[in-house]
Amino acid sequence: MTLLRRFLPGWLAAYPRQKLGADLAAGLIVTVLVIPQSLAYALLAGLPPQMGLYVSIFPVIAYALLGSSMVQAVGPVAITAIMTYAVLSPLAAPGSAEYILLAAVLSLFSGLMLLACGVLRLGFLSQLLSRPVISGFISGSAVLIIISQMKYLLGIAPQGRSSAELVVDLLGKLADSHGPTVLIGLLALAALAFARHGLGGLLGRLGLGAPRAAFIGRLMPLVVVLFGTLAVVWLDLDRTRGVAVVGAVVAGIPGFEFFLPGYESIKLLIVPAFVMTLIGMVQGITMAQALAIKRRERVDANAELVGLGAANVVAAFYGGMPVGGGLSRSAINVAAGAQTPLASLVSALAMIGVLAGAAHWFERLPLAVLAASIMMAAWSMIDLQALRQAWAYDRADAMALLGTAGGVLLLGLETGIGLGIVLSMATLLYRVSTPHIAVVGRLPGSEHFRNVERYAVETIPGVLFVRIDERLFFGNLGAVEMRINQELERIGEARDLVLVMSAVNLMDTTAVEVFAELNQDLAERGIRLHLAEVRGPVQDRLQRSALWSSLSGQVFLSANAAFEQLRQPPA
Amino acid sequence: MTLLRRFLPGWLAAYPRQKLGADLAAGLIVTVLVIPQSLAYALLAGLPPQMGLYVSIFPVIAYALLGSSMVQAVGPVAITAIMTYAVLSPLAAPGSAEYILLAAVLSLFSGLMLLACGVLRLGFLSQLLSRPVISGFISGSAVLIIISQMKYLLGIAPQGRSSAELVVDLLGKLADSHGPTVLIGLLALAALAFARHGLGGLLGRLGLGAPRAAFIGRLMPLVVVLFGTLAVVWLDLDRTRGVAVVGAVVAGIPGFEFFLPGYESIKLLIVPAFVMTLIGMVQGITMAQALAIKRRERVDANAELVGLGAANVVAAFYGGMPVGGGLSRSAINVAAGAQTPLASLVSALAMIGVLAGAAHWFERLPLAVLAASIMMAAWSMIDLQALRQAWAYDRADAMALLGTAGGVLLLGLETGIGLGIVLSMATLLYRVSTPHIAVVGRLPGSEHFRNVERYAVETIPGVLFVRIDERLFFGNLGAVEMRINQELERIGEARDLVLVMSAVNLMDTTAVEVFAELNQDLAERGIRLHLAEVRGPVQDRLQRSALWSSLSGQVFLSANAAFEQLRQPPA
Structure with missing residues (x-):
């Protein structure tokens, strides 16, 4: 027992009984609430939606045991998902067996790099990027995400290799939009927008406290998913009207799949994996620190990297999709009352139950609803205030922000972040290049x-x-x-x-x-x-x-x- | 006349008569001596060999009028050539019309970027790379160059997408080597190696001064080209034995070809062009400065960039191959006694004469001889001493050197230089990340x-x-x-x-x-x-x-x- 205790993480070895109830309840609530976004981000990554549920199990357990944040929740996240899509879609057809394998390799590489950075205490590398550059990258990615989801929302298939081409082609095909799909998508979008911007005020006027109102707001995606699915089932929209739905979900726990990546995939994916590692590092460490400050706790950046790295390595073999520290996931976790990573363990176990018993419920969930929830999340990632502040404070930083965002939009994600690194460094060099x-x-x-x-x-x-x-x-x-x-x-x-x-x-x-x-x-x-x-x-x-x-x-x-x-x- | 004088570059407006003889002689000597390397680097770039001669005309004139160095000679250079090949060979078949067009676009972009950097006084950007990283990049590229020329030296066609695959495939096909080609190639290699390492000492013992001995050494490539061609002509090796030769050379001055690059080529080539710009900047400025110091002259880094940029823009429309400030070209220029850029103007005009009257002489020049001269030049670019010194002085810098060289060899040129920038910056950040x-x-x-x-x-x-x-x-x-x-x-x-x-x-x-x-x-x-x-x-x-x-x-x-x-x- 003492021996076992030595190998347990600190929070578990000395787990305070009185937190058990809160963690159990939070874990169960989180399981249900993260289902829509897990499905949605897998879709965004070009993977079968259920893979988002798969990686909400073992990677979550790995992070709970090895990470250092008490309340950060890992899982599929928007930035990682769009990066996966951007990297892999030129290499294989999204959703194909080859694509799925490449996604697992990408997850493995970025996991190993995160682990290595953590073990070698290279957390300082996350400082390679200045905040304006990060902000530009995220805003640019958010626009890319919104563009990428238009096809599901409108039920058309635009073609094009760049985002500009996609938009042009999309505008030309607007007249071909699929009526019932558009209707479902716009209703979902309206409901989600209301939940985010109008509901809080309304509930406040009805006498609800702010935290409770916010929590009800977070329930909305689930409600939308529920109504969307029920509408399809009742009206048989998928079979009679051709509304695109998730389709057959493979139920049950994913098996452990071992594979060794070949030289070719190493060469193709090593740089994208490095970029994902860098972004994952910045995002994971920043968020863990922000959460810890609010709770008067401490995070160890390098332990955090080990946790994120382990989660991605596990994700490669059990589910096959890169994961990260998610802003909305963590917010849900905190709002649901999680006290320790036990909440994440509970949610991982509950997700096994969901996959075993309720996976078929998602089969007739319309893709337009998932697209609406992705677009809503992406919309909130666009940070114009950061641009305004940087512009007022330091023109060079504002230009770096715009350059990175423009690079992401016009030249793609990897080139954009590369440009961002170069811009960060150029401003740095410019500033240190005049010694006294x-x-x-x-x-x-x-x-x-x-x-x-x-x-x-x-x-x-x-x-x-x-x-x-x-x-x-x-x-x-x-x-x-x-x-x-x-x-x-x-x-x-x-x-x-x-x-x-x-x-x-x-x-x-x-x-x-x-x-x-x-x-x-x-x-x-x-x-x-x-x-x-x-x-x-x-x-x-x-x-x-x-x-x-x-x-x-x-x-x-x-x-x-x-x-x-x-x-x-x-x- | 006064008006005209105002638009002339300083050296030409106040040209000292007594330098005329030296410049005229140097220009004519340089024309003849740079022919082998111009043909060779075009071949290295995957372009028809005569393009190397084309870009030795108008780009040279542009640089002479706009650059700031008195003796730097621009033209096709090894690093730029191998980068052109690395960037374009995955996009189009080397030597095809599409490939030639892309090379012109690449030259245009990197020329415009160099111009912009010069005009915006961004010369300091060349400091983005530390010397160990530059050294690692050049040594790694040199090995890539040697590998890329094996096919011409051996007369076989290895296949593979990476340098490792190429080497493996090459070793497997060694037995298929083409006897006469190998013989010619090895003889050429031996002659060039002797010229570089044994001839100087021999001539010294015969009583020749060092400068004269060095000059005779520089004549050797021309001698080798001459004998190689004569051997082919006398023994009819190309027609009866299948020795690969340059083939039909389009004689005459290249016409001005105007084109506007499309969005697709912008997206494909903008990043490679940026990398070429960066390397061109570092190489051009470093060399111009080194030459100026030796001659007690000054160069203005930003004017230098304008000159190089203009040369590349002109190269895009008149010849279609990226050019740079060449180490061996400039050395030939200095050794031949050039005093001002007039020598370059003379050599450009003489090159028109060569193309008009003597282009067909190169048609039966064996490719194996050109490959041998490329390999010899590349061999001298491998700088093991820099590694040894960095290793003794600063392990982190030595690792950056090795990482860049390894990246170039295993992951390709662009990724390698990207890795180098990141490594430079990581060491910089690591050093400035602990403020007092x-x-x-x-x-x-x-x-x-x-x-x-x-x-x-x-x-x-x-x-x-x-x-x-x-x-x-x-x-x-x-x-x-x-x-x-x-x-x-x-x-x-x-x-x-x-x-x-x-x-x-x-x-x-x-x-x-x-x-x-x-x-x-x-x-x-x-x-x-x-x-x-x-x-x-x-x-x-x-x-x-x-x-x-x-x-x-x-x-x-x-x-x-x-x-x-x-x-x-x-x-």
């Missing part, structure tokens, strides 16, 4: 060196003392080199250049190479290069470099030692 | 604040003064937040947090959002957030942000003002 550098001289009667522009200091004709106030790396060397050359030109006949390195705590490989070239270049111009006040760790490394052995001048312990020696006229 | 932060207190009897760990300073119970010593941006906020929370925990019952911002000269949009969240989080925990010594430009922006209006505490002009007010017990 000062020409210094000696304060009379002291051993202190100060900026020549601000103090009356002593200088030596033909000798330039330059203090570099920042670490030297590939991104700022251009500016450093240019500044040094400007200063050398300014003083005219230079014979010695002393770099005061007291504030340089890093020189990367590029910096050493550039300085070695500078050293050679200066030597050819008859100027010696000296270093002073090199920090210990920097010096340890420099001694292993070509710069050290080829240095035309000396290494001085202090700027003052250099000053004393170089003030002597050259022999 | 100090908990400070007041030096007794003064208004100065110092680090509590190093000075005996006054502090106020429940009040934490934290000084942030770096700009705040998306990459280091995680560390800042964590540190603040650690310090708050350490002092226990905190009621006020004062951030001393004297050294913060930038807060990006992400920073403002994270601090707004921190402010709210702290408020819920009963801790007020104050700012002190906010710099003017930072404050101007902050006033437009949500953080400013929602700040739970105050904004103090100085840390001391905050200290004086907060030392009073709360009311």
Whole structure:
């Protein structure tokens, strides 16, 4: 028992009895409420809808046992689903056996990468993306999602390889819309929009508290699904009117399916999996932290990555669809009163029951209703306020946001996020590429060196003392080199250049190479290069470099030692 | 005449007569010497060999008139050629009309991007890549180039979509090698290797000076081409033995062909064009600078980009193959004694003569000879010393080098360079993600604040003064937040947090959002957030942000003002 306890996660080993009731109730409520979105996101991913239910079982258990958030709920999520569709639909026909296999491989890769990032403590990589870029990516994806669902809502099949082509083709085919499908879809959309925007106020005026009103709002997707299905069944819309429905759902728990991905699939999917990992990381960590702050709890970003990674690896073999930390799922979980991951365990077990006993209920659920719920969720992901704020605060960040969103819409998801990374990095580089550098001289009667522009200091004709106030790396060397050359030109006949390195705590490989070239270049111009006040760790490394052995001048312990020696006229 | 002079580039408007002879001679020599490599790189790019000659005319003129380097020579280069092949070969059959059109579009896009970067002064973007990453990219590409030429050297046709598959297939087909082709190829390879590694020493022992010996070495490719062609002609190897040769060369100057790229080609080629732009930028600027330093001249990186961009735009319409600043071309130019871009103008005009009068001479040039010269050039691009040095100096940089080279070889050129950018950026982020932060207190009897760990300073119970010593941006906020929370925990019952911002000269949009969240989080925990010594430009922006209006505490002009007010017990 003690042994067992050591292998249990902390929350389970010391589970407080009094939370049991809340967790049990929350788990059961969540099971029922997440059914519509699980089906919908699987559809969005181009997979059979029931796969969304499959991955609501074992991946959820894996995350509950390994993740670090108390209330984050994992499962199929919108961004991951649209990325799956974007990556796989050019490679195989959505819904085909090959497509399903590729989805499992994608889930496996991104799971393994998340696990690796967690174990290697690479959580900081999620900082590769600035918030405006993330916001642009999500808003752009949301528009893509809405476009992708029009076909189900209208009952037509637009064709096109890009979103622009799809929209054009769709507009041309509007007249072919399937009447009953459109009717069902628009009614569902109206009901969901009302639930989100009108219902709360109405219930409030009826005297309900805000949390309860919000909870009832969250019930609406289920109500819509229910009515949609009943309408199809009563009026036999699928058989007599051709309304598209989910169709045969394979009931029962999915079996464990083991497979080894081939070289070809590794090559095709490794980059998309990396992009999904990055986005999953950002989304998972951000949400877990936001939830934890509200509850005065802590999350460990790297443990979080291990949990998400394990969930995706398990998803690859038991269900075959990538999963993530879901905003609406987690919100439902919190609203239902979940206290610990036990609620997720309960919901996973209950989902097995649903699949075993009630899967056939979804067979006649109209796709237009699922599409409406996806579109509603996507609509709420479009964040114009972020754009407005960024525009007011920092134009460069606003441009990065627009560039990423535009890239996603016009060039596709992967290219868009790639563009976003490049834009984030370009702004970063632009900002760090102008390091602080000062020409210094000696304060009379002291051993202190100060900026020549601000103090009356002593200088030596033909000798330039330059203090570099920042670490030297590939991104700022251009500016450093240019500044040094400007200063050398300014003083005219230079014979010695002393770099005061007291504030340089890093020189990367590029910096050493550039300085070695500078050293050679200066030597050819008859100027010696000296270093002073090199920090210990920097010096340890420099001694292993070509710069050290080829240095035309000396290494001085202090700027003052250099000053004393170089003030002597050259022999 | 004065008017005309105003539109001429500086070097031409004030052309010194005494350089005319040197430039004329150099131009004529260069024309002859670059013929083998122009044919070879076009072949490498999957294009008809004569296209390499076409783009040695008008793009060269465009660069001569607009570029800023005195001696850099543009034309077909190895890296650009292999990238063209890697990008286009999955889209169309090499050598087909569609392929040729796509190559022109690729050249147009990368030319426009280079122009835009030059005009918008975005030359700093070339710093997106660290040197180890560039070195890894070039070495990896060189291996790809060698693999791609094996088929011409051996006269067999290996199949495979990845370089690994190609190599495996090639090894399996070794027995089918075409004897005469292999013989010609290996002889050419041996001659070129001797020219590079043995000839210099031999000529030195015969009493020749080093520069003259090097120049004779550079003649060797031409000699090899000559003998290879003569061998084919004398022995009729192409007709009787099936040795593959260049074939019909369309003589004469290429006509101007105008076209507008379609949406589909924009979508397919925009990202590859961006990658080519980036690499072209790095290569072009680096080389121009290296050449300028040797000659005590200056190059303007942005003017250089304009020149390269114009050359590529012209190449798109007159020849249809991307061009770049070529290392070996420029070396030939310098060795031949070029003084100004007039040498390039002369060589462009002479190339028209070659195409008009001598194009048919190349028809029976064996492809194996061109492949040998490509492989020799690629071999010299593999830089193991860079790896050795990086490994000794900085393991992280060495891993970035290996990762990029491995990515290029296993996942392809674009993915490889993408991986390289991500690796560069990850090391950069890792290095800037730990900003310097100090908990400070007041030096007794003064208004100065110092680090509590190093000075005996006054502090106020429940009040934490934290000084942030770096700009705040998306990459280091995680560390800042964590540190603040650690310090708050350490002092226990905190009621006020004062951030001393004297050294913060930038807060990006992400920073403002994270601090707004921190402010709210702290408020819920009963801790007020104050700012002190906010710099003017930072404050101007902050006033437009949500953080400013929602700040739970105050904004103090100085840390001391905050200290004086907060030392009073709360009311």
